Amino acid sequence: MKKRKVAFHNLGCKVNSYETEAMQQILEQRGYEIVPFEDDSADVYIINTCTVTNIADRKSRQMLHRAKKMNPRAVVVAVGCYAQAAGEKLKDDSAVDIVVGNNQKKEIADILEEYFLKQEEKTCRILDIGHTGEYEGLSIARTAEHTRAYIKVQDGCTQFCSYCIIPYTRGRVRSRDMQDVIKEVRTLAAAGYQEVVLTGIHLSSYGTDRKDGSDLLALIEAVHKTEGIRRIRLGSLEPRIITEEFAGRLSELPKICPHFHLSLQSGCDETLKRMNRRYTTKEYYEKCLLLRKYFSSPALTTDVIVGFPGETEEEFAATVEFLKKVQFYETHVFKYSRRQGTRAASMENQVPEKIKNERSRCLLALNEENKKAYEQSFSGKTVEVLFENRITVDGKEVYAGHTKEYIMVTVPAGPENLVNKIKDCIL
Secondary structure (H helix, E strand, O other), X not given: OOOOEEEEEEOOOHHHHHHHHHHHHHHHHOOOEEEOOOOOOOOEEEEEEOOOOHHHHHHHHHHHHHHHHHOOOOEEEEEEHHHHHOHHHHHOOXXXXXXXXXXXXHHHHHHHHHHHHOOOOOEEEOOOHHHOOOOOOOOOOOOOOOOEEEEEEEEOOOOOOOOOOHHHHHOOOEEOOHHHHHHHHHHHHHOOOOEEEEEEOOHHHOOOOOOXXXXXXXXXXXXXXXXXXXXXXXXXXXXXXXXXXXXXXXHOOOOEOOEEEEOOEOOOHHHHHHHOOOOXXXXXXXXXXXXXXXXXXXXXXXXXXXXXXXXXHHHHHHHHHHHHHHOOOEEEEEEXXXXXXXXXXXXXXXXXXXXXXXXXXXXXXXXXXXXXXXXXXXXXXXXXXXXXXXXXXXXXXXXXXXXXXXXXEEEEOOOOOOOOOEEEEEO
């Protein structure tokens, strides 16, 4: 029997990327041939969708329709967060043949088989995600990157920030069994990966749903014991997880990368209240100081939303001053996007797009200043670089990689192949 061809397209976060690779490997094991998304001869197109903003919704719909347009005879599958949120709408979308919500991706091979057996009867598989306590058992043996592997260890969120739809599409906190994580880390280490990145929808909540006493710190310490893994990087953290004990014990683990992404969203306390973020700028700054107490020159990165409903010029100015005070390595700037189904969507004093654009430009300029200053602080220092690929820069071949702080470093290409090797370099 001829192999069916399947093409994937991923939208959204690193968790989505992990789940897309896991589905790809499931289908490979079941005899499917993986082809590029642009291949118009694919029998199946699977789009792992995102719904974090209205723009993400639109992109998800566009990719679903693009797939059907490329090959009208192909089976188009919508999976993930947008599929979870808009399942009823997608049932009526002629471009979509199968709808698969969250916590159903591990069944993708069986769902496709059932679809073909039923002679192409439209299929919709969506759980009541808010009432499931089961962690979906996906795993990977390799990733698209050759040196760094992202590992999903947690799903769900119960923070209910006023701008965010994710708790409604990902459900309650569900943590992966620690031994299952360690098994995957060992598999990846044996395959040659030297760095792992622990990630989740709300990583700081890892273990809070379990009764075995496991938490994120215990998981990190267990991963640290794995032979072959030389670096451990953490995904986005909530500020409240940074305590004296947490920072102190992390600092005793030499494999930990001193690169901490602490979600901020605003540098103004009044805005934080409207966002339903559960900390003040004072508390947040104390967490930054704790990390700088236990780590030498850690890279602190963050996210900021500009133009949140009701954000005045004074509130935005407070955010600017706070960002200058903390001096982040990198600040990811997002313009507030009205997301139906969230409390913020119905708030008064929605900020005009023109003002959002101006504020975004201001923070992006500040980000460039902070980033340059942080990188210059390493000038003349010897740093450890994990080289990831060979690329062309200004017509010259170089090897590119990152320090533990995630500063990108390039060196001229020579006879030695540096890919997936760790070398000391002077900046």
